Amino acid sequence: MIATDLIAVEDLERADLERILETAERMQELSRRTVKKVPTLRGRTIVNLFFEPSTRTRTSFEIAGKRLSADVINFSTSSSSLSKHESILDTARTLDAMQPDAVVVRHQVAGVPKRIADVLDSPVINAGDGAHEHPTQALLDLLTVQQEKGRIDGLTVAIVGDIVHSRVARSNIYGFLKMGAEVRVAGPPTMLPAGIETLGVKAFISLREALDGADVVMALRIQLERLAGSLFPSIREYAETFGISRATLRYAKDDAIVMHPGPVNRGVELAHDLADHRPSVILDQVRNGVALRMAVLYLLAGRERAVGAEGPL
Amino acid sequence: MAHETARSPASPGSEPASGGAASGSVVLDDTGIRRALMRIAHEIVERNQDLGRLYLVAVPNGGIPLARQLAENLRQIADADVTVGILDTTLYRDDLISRGERPRLRRTEMPSVVDDRIVVLVDDVASTGRTIRAAMDALMDFGRPRAVQVVALVDRGHRELPIRIDYVGKNIPTQIGDSVQLRGEDGGLEGPLRVVVVPAGAEGGA
Amino acid sequence: MSRLLVRGGRILDPARNRDEAGDVLIEDGVIVAVDAAIDTRGAEVLDAEGGWIAPGFVDLHAHLRVPGQEYKEDIASGGRAAVAGGFTAVACMANTQPVNDDPSVTDYILDRARQDSPARVYPVAAATRGLAGEVMTEMVALVKAGAVAFSDDGRTIMDSGVMRRVLEYSRLVERPVITHAEDRTLVGEGVVNEGPVSTRLGLPGNPAAAEAVHVARDLMLAELTGAHLHVAHVSTAGAVELIRRARERGVHVTAEVTPHHLTLTDEATAGYDTHTKMAPPLRSAGDVRACREGLADGTLDAIATDHAPHAVHEKEVEFTLAPPGIIGLETALAVVLELVREGVLSPLELVRRLSTEPARILKLAAGSLAVGAPADVVVVDPERRWTYDAAKGYSKSRNSPWDGRAFDGRVVATVVGGSLVYHADRGVLVP
Numbered sequence A: 001m002i003a004t005d006l007i008a009v010e011d012l013e014r015a016d017l018e019r020i021l022e023t024a025e026r027m028q029e030l031s032r033r034t035v036k037k038v039p040t041l042r043g044r045t046i047v048n049l050f051f052e053p054s055t056r057t058r059t060s061f062e063i064a065g066k067r068l069s070a071d072v073i074n075f076s077t078s079s080s081s082l083s084k085h086e087s088i089l090d091t092a093r094t095l096d097a098m099q100p101d102a103v104v105v106r107h108q109v110a111g112v113p114k115r116i117a118d119v120l121d122s123p124v125i126n127a128g129d130g131a132h133e134h135p136t137q138a139l140l141d142l143l144t145v146q147q148e149k150g151r152i153d154g155l156t157v158a159i160v161g162d163i164v165h166s167r168v169a170r171s172n173i174y175g176f177l178k179m180g181a182e183v184r185v186a187g188p189p190t191m192l193p194a195g196i197e198t199l200g201v202k203a204f205i206s207l208r209e210a211l212d213g214a215d216v217v218m219a220l221r222i223q224l225e226r227l228a229g230s231l232f233p234s235i236r237e238y239a240e241t242f243g244i245s246r247a248t249l250r251y252a253k254d255d256a257i258v259m260h261p262g263p264v265n266r267g268v269e270l271a272h273d274l275a276d277h278r279p280s281v282i283l284d285q286v287r288n289g290v291a292l293r294m295a296v297l298y299l300l301a302g303r304e305r306a307v308g309a310e311g312p313l
Numbered sequence B: 001m002a003h004e005t006a007r008s009p010a011s012p013g014s015e016p017a018s019g020g021a022a023s024g025s026v027v028l029d030d031t032g033i034r035r036a037l038m039r040i041a042h043e044i045v046e047r048n049q050d051l052g053r054l055y056l057v058a059v060p061n062g063g064i065p066l067a068r069q070l071a072e073n074l075r076q077i078a079d080a081d082v083t084v085g086i087l088d089t090t091l092y093r094d095d096l097i098s099r100g101e102r103p104r105l106r107r108t109e110m111p112s113v114v115d116d117r118i119v120v121l122v123d124d125v126a127s128t129g130r131t132i133r134a135a136m137d138a139l140m141d142f143g144r145p146r147a148v149q150v151v152a153l154v155d156r157g158h159r160e161l162p163i164r165i166d167y168v169g170k171n172i173p174t175q176i177g178d179s180v181q182l183r184g185e186d187g188g189l190e191g192p193l194r195v196v197v198v199p200a201g202a203e204g205g206a
Numbered sequence C: 001m002s003r004l005l006v007r008g009g010r011i012l013d014p015a016r017n018r019d020e021a022g023d024v025l026i027e028d029g030v031i032v033a034v035d036a037a038i039d040t041r042g043a044e045v046l047d048a049e050g051g052w053i054a055p056g057f058v059d060l061h062a063h064l065r066v067p068g069q070e071y072k073e074d075i076a077s078g079g080r081a082a083v084a085g086g087f088t089a090v091a092c093m094a095n096t097q098p099v100n101d102d103p104s105v106t107d108y109i110l111d112r113a114r115q116d117s118p119a120r121v122y123p124v125a126a127a128t129r130g131l132a133g134e135v136m137t138e139m140v141a142l143v144k145a146g147a148v149a150f151s152d153d154g155r156t157i158m159d160s161g162v163m164r165r166v167l168e169y170s171r172l173v174e175r176p177v178i179t180h181a182e183d184r185t186l187v188g189e190g191v192v193n194e195g196p197v198s199t200r201l202g203l204p205g206n207p208a209a210a211e212a213v214h215v216a217r218d219l220m221l222a223e224l225t226g227a228h229l230h231v232a233h234v235s236t237a238g239a240v241e242l243i244r245r246a247r248e249r250g251v252h253v254t255a256e257v258t259p260h261h262l263t264l265t266d267e268a269t270a271g272y273d274t275h276t277k278m279a280p281p282l283r284s285a286g287d288v289r290a291c292r293e294g295l296a297d298g299t300l301d302a303i304a305t306d307h308a309p310h311a312v313h314e315k316e317v318e319f320t321l322a323p324p325g326i327i328g329l330e331t332a333l334a335v336v337l338e339l340v341r342e343g344v345l346s347p348l349e350l351v352r353r354l355s356t357e358p359a360r361i362l363k364l365a366a367g368s369l370a371v372g373a374p375a376d377v378v379v380v381d382p383e384r385r386w387t388y389d390a391a392k393g394y395s396k397s398r399n400s401p402w403d404g405r406a407f408d409g410r411v412v413a414t415v416v417g418g419s420l421v422y423h424a425d426r427g428v429l430v431p
Helices: A014-030 A055-067 A088-097 A112-119 A135-149 A167-178 A207-211 A235-242 A272-276 A282-300 B030-047 B063-078 B130-142 C075-084 C103-116 C139-145 C160-170 C196-201 C208-225 C237-248 C259-263 C266-271 C285-297 C332-341 C347-361
Strands: A045-050 A071-076 A102-107 A124-129 A156-160 A182-186 A202-204 A216-219 A257-259 B025-028 B054-058 B083-086 B118-126 B147-155 B167-171 B179-185 B190-198 C003-013 C018-027 C030-035 C044-047 C052-055 C057-062 C087-092 C120-125 C149-151 C177-179 C229-231 C253-257 C377-387 C406-416 C419-423
Touching (some): A014 A135, A014 A167, A045 A055, A055 A071, A055 A102, A055 A135, A055 A282, A088 A102, A112 A124, A124 A135, A124 A282, A135 A216, A135 A282, A156 A167, A156 A207, A182 A207, A202 A207, A235 C139, B025 B167, B030 B063, B030 B147, B030 B190, B054 B063, B063 B083, B063 B118, B118 B130, B118 B179, B130 B147, B147 B179, C003 C347, C018 C052, C052 C347, C057 C075, C057 C332, C057 C347, C075 C087, C075 C406, C087 C406, C103 C120, C103 C139, C160 C177, C177 C208, C208 C237, C237 C253, C259 C285, C259 C332, C332 C347
Parallel strands (some): A045 A071, A102 A124, A156 A182, A156 A216, A182 A202, A216 A257, B054 B083, B118 B147, B147 B167, C003 C044, C003 C052, C057 C087, C120 C149, C229 C253
Antiparallel strands (some): B025 B190, B179 B190, C018 C030, C052 C377, C406 C419
């Protein structure tokens, strides 16, 4: 396992996850200070290489980097290799020549961060690649649950929605399983990927069964523009069959929490009244996102790739 | 985090072996430590008029039991109720960006504001002075203390920065490669404490 | 309390494999006793006179033309035609105007049925919006409104990607997707079975392969998705064989065949009578034989009429322009009795294919004469001679190839929910 990139939760051991979460908890304390900045990464350069636009994640990484006193450069482009007349790897190599201390990559096609990491000396952090993984999202979700529930072992987590297209789902599946939770996925049959149960989860097409006794209910964002009509007939029907509302939450445990990676389609994945109030912890997720990303940058940025490096980060 | 040991700031890249793995000589036993802390408490009282402004800030991990003991001592001798805070300096270190593994962060708990207080930093072993410098940088981000004083249970010399220790428990001359650690029971910091010097080369290698 | 005793018949109950002489006692709409000789005790008596007493027939596939084309048929006339043919339940297809792709239309159909139909009516909702083959319908909402299955019948879902998603999504509601399996690009202009007959007649041909290709596709998609696929109006040997092998592999598939595809070949189109034009078309003798074998060995689970009324003026046009389809509710039983006489099926098996299997496929509480079952019962005289006069039939339309034909075997009486709604000597008995 390469010790200096964060590409996929699938590649991490439980010890790595615990280390990251522990470090993130320390970083949380920083946000309670007046001066939320520390000089740890002063003079270091972090490049946000976002091929797929994203204000939320990019801003979160930017704040994280700046709180560590790093210089953060945003390199956003919605161009692919084809339109730019420059391959993705050439772009990355050019960047590498400027010796950044960390490169954060987001792309709509799976596998790009991995390929870039193969080519770069600098540490690469995957901020979301296609439907593959979004490790920092899953990590901040783990942090949120750990702090809400005091533990992750033995909890039942239900992930509901478009699992096929969700990198958040995949990363969370690996993350929660490695930390000892039971994980279920639920959605219309058209949104459950083939062979998903081989990852170690149980798949449900009944929301009720999926939520039965769950401690954590995670609703995923549905891409309305792209999917309504082809994978499910209408927003209305999705909301009625798989939307999380106070009524459907009753199948879960009384103290179950509701999570969502955001942004929320109100009235679709989550009922209006659930998006903003308990038991939803969505704002905590966002808050924790900065601390989590600070932890990841602290652990990875500027580290040289030692030949044959092994072991937890 | 079961096995947290006192870190020697002189050799950040090398982690001392945990617990009582390597033998070494005890240079200050529990009784000695208690006496030193009591003497230091008296010195603090003597030097500071306004005990109400005192704020003991421990540098983890070794500084924590020491600061608590000092606070207890101050209560005994001067009936003073002194706040104790914990300030992790890891993020302010000047030696972090190296090829090795990043050090673990420790908990910071600062129950009081720092502004206009007499902050007394408490560390177990002072050497190069870099930890104290990092602690002061951290402190400045918390506010503007009226004054900063420094307690070190052990001063082993080898200063690299112009840092002065105001209250020293014991001066112990050492070789640069030696490791000086505050230890408690079972590799932690509970129970009777002692300061141990492990000579250079005697460790199994960090 | 209303009591009806159906007396002195040959009880055929495929649900419990019973073929024996006896009576059936009905009380308040429910079967309360099935036995050798039941005491009358103040019950109204319906004499079966040795004829068959069977669970009411269930038609998996009929077009009742409501809403929008009431000039061809409506719920009242369709319901009457149904009970006159021994059908106590009819599933009606969605190719109406507007298409039944919305709960409001489903509601409307059920409402009309409640008021006007002596037979039970079960709507089949569209699988895609407007039958356009692009966007799937709100299956959960439609089932809630009362739909029992989904089908774009009338059209075909040509886009395999869409068909895959339709089948996949249907697993959410656990209802069958009924496919009208014909590759439109192979059918082309075809109006009769492609072969020597079409060549002689000089009419564009519709090859048997058009059905087989699509059935193959649908079966593979059913296998991929694990959904319940029901193949409508199978007409070719190719399709029968594909279904047989898929079933052996464990694919969840059921299938139906029409009375006309079991008894008429493409030779029947020789006179250019548009009452022999339907979709899929009448096929070769070999295909008919394969369908009969399929029915006998259970590859084809059910007989369904595909009752498709069209107005006289619509059918009295050039062969290529006439809308395909014939009515069939009132003649179905008489036509398929030929299979019993020729030893293809026993009476019990025939009843199974007309009643028990269709009920099972649609998950209806029907097709059985068990104690406690709803009292939907049909009495059949397998020897009674009669002549079918389409003009005097209950359907508003007359497009039948059997108009004027004499038959041996007739539905004598039909009981729905314990009420006698039809008797051959008295006609339909509801206002």
